[in-house]
Amino acid sequence: MNANQLLDAIGDAKDPYVWEAQRRRAGEAPKAKALPLRKSLLIAAVIALTLLLVGCAVVYALRLQDMKVGQHTESIPTYYDEEGNAIPAQTRPPITLISLQGANREALAEWVAFKESYDQDGSIAIQADNSGSAQNIPEAYRFTYDCYSQEMVDKLNEIVEKYDLKLLSTYVTCQYYENSVLFGALGIDGVCRDTPGAEVEYLSGYFYPEGTFSLDMAITMDAGTWRCDSSIASVRYSRKDSFDPVVGALDDPDSYTQWDYTREDGVTVLLARKEGSWARIYADLPEAFLSVLLDGDILVNGEKVPMTAEALEQIAELFDLTISPHPADMTQVEILQAQAAEDHKEAQAAAQAEWESHFTVSGYAEFVEYELEHSHSPEELSYILRDLNGDGVEELIINGGEILSLKDGETYKYFDFDSTGVFIPHFQLCEGNLFELYCEDFGTYQYYFYQANGESASFLTGVSYDTVNDIWYVNRKDGAVTENRQQITKEEAQQILDSYTRIEFDWLPLKRYGEPVVEMNDSDPYAKYIAKSLYRYDNAGNYRYTRMDLNGDGVEELITQDALINQQYLLLRVQTNVDGKLTAVKTGTGVDIFTHVCEGGILEYSEDYDENSHPYHAYYQMTGDKCLLVDSVFQDRGSGYWYRMSGGKEGEVITEQEALSVIGSYKRIELDSKPFPEYPFR
Amino acid sequence: MEDAQILELYFARSEQAIVETDTKYGGYCYSIAYNILVNAEDAEESVSDTYLAAWRAMPPRRPAILATFLGKITRHLSIDRWRSRSAYKRGGGEMPLALEELGECVAGGESPEQAVQRKALAAAVNRFLAALPETERSVFLCRYWYFDSLADTAEHFGFTESKVKSILHRTRKKLRAQLEKEGLL
Numbered sequence: 001m002n003a004n005q006l007l008d009a010i011g012d013a014k015d016p017y018v019w020e021a022q023r024r025r026a027g028e029a030p031k032a033k034a035l036p037l038r039k040s041l042l043i044a045a046v047i048a049l050t051l052l053l054v055g056c057a058v059v060y061a062l063r064l065q066d067m068k069v070g071q072h073t074e075s076i077p078t079y080y081d082e083e084g085n086a087i088p089a090q091t092r093p094p095i096t097l098i099s100l101q102g103a104n105r106e107a108l109a110e111w112v113a114f115k116e117s118y119d120q121d122g123s124i125a126i127q128a129d130n131s132g133s134a135q136n137i138p139e140a141y142r143f144t145y146d147c148y149s150q151e152m153v154d155k156l157n158e159i160v161e162k163y164d165l166k167l168l169s170t171y172v173t174c175q176y177y178e179n180s181v182l183f184g185a186l187g188i189d190g191v192c193r194d195t196p197g198a199e200v201e202y203l204s205g206y207f208y209p210e211g212t213f214s215l216d217m218a219i220t221m222d223a224g225t226w227r228c229d230s231s232i233a234s235v236r237y238s239r240k241d242s243f244d245p246v247v248g249a250l251d252d253p254d255s256y257t258q259w260d261y262t263r264e265d266g267v268t269v270l271l272a273r274k275e276g277s278w279a280r281i282y283a284d285l286p287e288a289f290l291s292v293l294l295d296g297d298i299l300v301n302g303e304k305v306p307m308t309a310e311a312l313e314q315i316a317e318l319f320d321l322t323i324s325p326h327p328a329d330m331t332q333v334e335i336l337q338a339q340a341a342e343d344h345k346e347a348q349a350a351a352q353a354e355w356e357s358h359f360t361v362s363g364y365a366e367f368v369e370y371e372l373e374h375s376h377s378p379e380e381l382s383y384i385l386r387d388l389n390g391d392g393v394e395e396l397i398i399n400g401g402e403i404l405s406l407k408d409g410e411t412y413k414y415f416d417f418d419s420t421g422v423f424i425p426h427f428q429l430c431e432g433n434l435f436e437l438y439c440e441d442f443g444t445y446q447y448y449f450y451q452a453n454g455e456s457a458s459f460l461t462g463v464s465y466d467t468v469n470d471i472w473y474v475n476r477k478d479g480a481v482t483e484n485r486q487q488i489t490k491e492e493a494q495q496i497l498d499s500y501t502r503i504e505f506d507w508l509p510l511k512r513y514g515e516p517v518v519e520m521n522d523s524d525p526y527a528k529y530i531a532k533s534l535y536r537y538d539n540a541g542n543y544r545y546t547r548m549d550l551n552g553d554g555v556e557e558l559i560t561q562d563a564l565i566n567q568q569y570l571l572l573r574v575q576t577n578v579d580g581k582l583t584a585v586k587t588g589t590g591v592d593i594f595t596h597v598c599e600g601g602i603l604e605y606s607e608d609y610d611e612n613s614h615p616y617h618a619y620y621q622m623t624g625d626k627c628l629l630v631d632s633v634f635q636d637r638g639s640g641y642w643y644r645m646s647g648g649k650e651g652e653v654i655t656e657q658e659a660l661s662v663i664g665s666y667k668r669i670e671l672d673s674k675p676f677p678e679y680p681f682r
Numbered sequence: 683m684e685d686a687q688i689l690e691l692y693f694a695r696s697e698q699a700i701v702e703t704d705t706k707y708g709g710y711c712y713s714i715a716y717n718i719l720v721n722a723e724d725a726e727e728s729v730s731d732t733y734l735a736a737w738r739a740m741p742p743r744r745p746a747i748l749a750t751f752l753g754k755i756t757r758h759l760s761i762d763r764w765r766s767r768s769a770y771k772r773g774g775g776e777m778p779l780a781l782e783e784l785g786e787c788v789a790g791g792e793s794p795e796q797a798v799q800r801k802a803l804a805a806a807v808n809r810f811l812a813a814l815p816e817t818e819r820s821v822f823l824c825r826y827w828y829f830d831s832l833a834d835t836a837e838h839f840g841f842t843e844s845k846v847k848s849i850l851h852r853t854r855k856k857l858r859a860q861l862e863k864e865g866l867l
Contacts, residue, residue: 010826011757012804015750017811021823022710022749024838025830072694095694115697125734143704146697173705206705214683214705234684246698249690278686293687352840418845423852424815467859 062270062284064253067098069105070112087655098248102289103240107163112247114155124149143170145245165243172333173206177344181336182207186325191235193320197222211239211325226311231295239288261313267321271312279307281316359413364396367404367411368513379537382507388452390433397427399507415457422446429503449500463493509536522682525582526558530679544673550601551622561673571595576625583625598666603627617663633662685748692740700733707749711756717829718760728760810860821846822853
């Protein structure tokens with residue numbers, strides 16, 4: 001293997017990890033902008049009366065079917081079995097393409113039909129790309145209308161001339177921290193009205209200098225009977241005096257429930273909803289057409305449910321239908337972009353400064369409160385209090401993080417684990433105002449010792465083990481810097497390690513900071529695990545356990561449903577007792593979570609929570625304290641085909657009937673589980 | 683526009699899918715390509731190639747995370763482009779530096795066993811990543827997936843460059859240990 005191959009392998013990193021890193025690259029999202037409460041109901045009443053007097057309410061006849069400008073049917077490649085017979089796949093319903101402009105539907109339908117029939121094999125596009133001829137297409141035609149040949153340009157010109165329309169210019173994109181550019185350039189304050197109980201966070205978008213724009217946002221709203229938490233909405237405001245090429249797409253329009261809703265301001269909008277799909281809002285305004293695509297679920301009593309008519313009507317009230325974007329002055333746009341970049345930089349610096357400042361507060365309790373509030377998993381944080389340097393002041397030691405001390409009533413960072421070079425630092429108390437940071441994870445062996453001094457700790461000695469070359473090293477200065485290390489014998493290393501006397505202690509949950517300490521002395525590792533869970537996790541009283549010998553070795557495994565991984569669905573964690581030590585049962589690929597136990601000690605992991613999840617079933621056999629994949633069956637939602645991988649063979653396409661037969665051959669067992677508090681502690 | 687909508691456009695064979703993709707992820711893909719190629723023109727070409735590849739792939743593919751689906755294509759195309767270019771001359775940018783750093787993790791010089799080893803290696807890398815704390819995983823991927831410079835990575839995380847170096851050093855060391863343990867070296 002060489003570095004190039006490793007680089008390629010890193011390219012196959014799982015998507016969530018790659019996206020997780022991208023979020024860090026992009027910086028944290030800005031805080032939600034809270035809309036101020038509506039000033040006065042009286043004003044709303046006056047506006048409503050005025051609208052009534054001028055007769056603004058119109059009879060609305062718009063329906064999704066009216067907005068249709070085209071249709072597309074997806075083609076799925078056919079797979080064949082070993083005898084050459086086609087394996088049946090699901091047929092997919094046609095997709096309906098709709099106008100998001102309200103006006104100019106004939107023109108758009110003509111353009112869509114042309115593009116659907118033009119260059120079906122993509123050869124013209126490839127030729128244009130390879131020859132660079134697409135570069136000669138005027139920018140607006142190329143970027144806004146996606147023309148890559150003169151033929152397309154000519155057709156577009158023919159359509160706009162026929163229907164007497166203006167073309168849109170090239171659009172300007174805005175990152176999430178640049179939505180002020182969109183608003184500033186078009187002369188609007190936002191797209192939502194001040195509404196009690198609602199917060200809107202504007203995200204990224206783009207606009208055309210003529211005033212048409214698209215903008216994503218996250219809506220948080222509490223209406224009492226229902227709420228939504230950062231629900232994503234996508235708004236497109238399309239001016240009617242230009243030709244907008246953007247189409248919306250949806251499945252069968254007849255399957256949507258549609259109705260007209262007249263808002264408090266007298267404007268009637270079309271609302272559409274369908275279970276398992278986006279909720280939709282459309283407003284046909286005099287100068288523009290506004291369409292909103294919304295997350296199709298809301299929360300009722302904390303449970304996700306499909307959007308209700310009442311909720312959609314209330315959300316429809318949020319949008320400001322009086323906005324009137326003016327054309328953008330492109331020289332101003334650059335100024336606005338520079339200002340937005342500067343503001344973003346300042347916001348990031350302020351966030352960093354806030355993080356640093358949280359180490360200096362008036363007492364450990366305040367620090368702990370901050371840590372708990374800002375941690376993604378506060379229940380996992382642990383601490384101990386010890387006077388490390390013998391000055392009569394206890395230091396607060398957070399496992400894996402840092403050590404704080406107190407001076408003149410204020411906390412300060414006494415020692416930062418991250419600065420030590422220990423890969424995954426674990427803290428260990430030692431006698432004589434000393435402590436150790438060590439790592440024995442994943443084949444990395446490091447043991448570094450520190451002297452606790454007055455206001456900080458200093459490095460004493462570091463011992464490390466090179467597992468690849470079987471060499472021990474010692475560092476006598478500058479921590480983990482490899483340049484300063486010296487090779488020593490295993491015996492010398494052991495002698496150094498033995499010269500420090502470790503002091504045993506138990507970590508305490510940081511959530512329990514300030515409470516009396518509870519001792520746990522059960523010799524049964526399962527009992528200790530359950531007792532610690534009960535002490536650490538608020539809802540552990542609802543966790544359940546079962547004991548069952550899965551691999552027939554006479555040792556019962558501990559199977560727990562502790563909902564630590566996925567709060568919506570109970571998942572199983574399997575652990576076993578290896579020489580009195582609690583050991584997690586994992587697959588070769590590191591899977592340590594299962595959903596069912598099947599007959600014969602088979603562990604199953606499936607993803608068939610609901611109709612939106614990808615059907616996926618994997619079956620594992622436990623051998624020793626490991627488990628091996630014996631079978632897996634899953635369906636590709638894109639094509640509808642079922643696949644099977646078993647016995648280390650390559651995956652194969654199978655029929656749905658065969659897939660269901662495989663799934664049915666593994667009989668799930670109803671677990672006789674009991675609540676954690678009923679475990680027989682000694 | 684939300685990813686689900688963009689996917690709908692791909693499946694509807696609406697070329698607006700490319701426009702929306704470019705709007706939302708053009709900068710993201712460009713940053714990946716530019717970090718590898720250090721040439722605006724080449725980077726733009728890689729991004730264009732990405733869109734064409736995405737257009738050909740969807741349908742039938744329906745990626746769970748559109749961004750990383752696109753990012754992976756861009757990364758792959760850009761590395762290929764860099765390799766063909768560096769067959770003639772050594773390019774600049776973060777790519778050669780990242781390669782040198784990763785050289786610590788592997789033995790080098792062995793003949794590749796192609797697809798089988800690559801699959802095993804990819805699985806091992808993912809197991810390795812799964813076991814890393816989030817911050818270290820992200821630092822590692824910013825450097826070796828996105829090819830961000832040390833300075834940029836430090837800025838993303840609010841760390842000093844030396845701290846980033848230290849994290850990367852530890853992570854590489856651990857990766858090497860794990861690959862060795864799994865018999866992949």
